[in-house]
């Protein structure tokens with residue numbers, strides 16, 4: 583927790599006391615996957631992923647297609663954040679889900695979406711979030727087409743063979759407003 587986070591009204595939360603419904607919070611309200619540092623960072627919207635328990639740890643699962651610019655930052659860093667927003671920020675999430683930081687100057691994507699970087703626990707989220715999960719990478723692997731029991735999903739979701747990279751990450755801190 584930084585002084586800035588206290589000023590913004592963030593508090594460290596007990597993960598077991600959280601009342602999060604992942605189907606609603608990820609699937610409907612969406613989240614931002616953000617990674618980087620004070621020098622440079624990037625963010626993208628995600629509506630797929632999960633929250634659960636693996637290897638005796640509280641984890642988040644995120645899936646990122648290889649062409650996302652955010653993937654480079656997630657791959658370079660030990661940690662990333664998943665952040666969640668009040669409903670009036672949905673336009674910002676739509677923007678971050680339809681524009682790539684690859685085509686912009688440093689920091690321009692977040693700024694254009696009206697988001698202010700917030701540096702937390704060696705990674706990045708945004709001041710406008712109402713919940714931030716700090717996630718430390720544990721495992722990653724590409725989605726393998728050979729693994730599909732329902733092969734119709736391959737034609738439906740991967741006509742370009744751009745199989746997601748799946749990341750399982752330990753949730754090391756939760757901050758809520």
Ligand SMILES: Cc1cc2nc3c(=O)[nH]c(=O)nc-3n(C[C@H](O)[C@H](O)[C@H](O)COP(=O)(O)O)c2cc1C
Nearest residue numbers: 626627628629630646647650651652679681682683
């Ligand atoms: C609602 C919504 C959900 C999305 N979910 C994902 C996702 O789970 N994984 C993914 O790779 N892309 C997802 N995207 C697409 C990326 O957010 C989008 O391609 C974004 O522009 C990537 O930005 P970047 O290139 O700056 O990383 C989603 C987009 C929207 C609008």
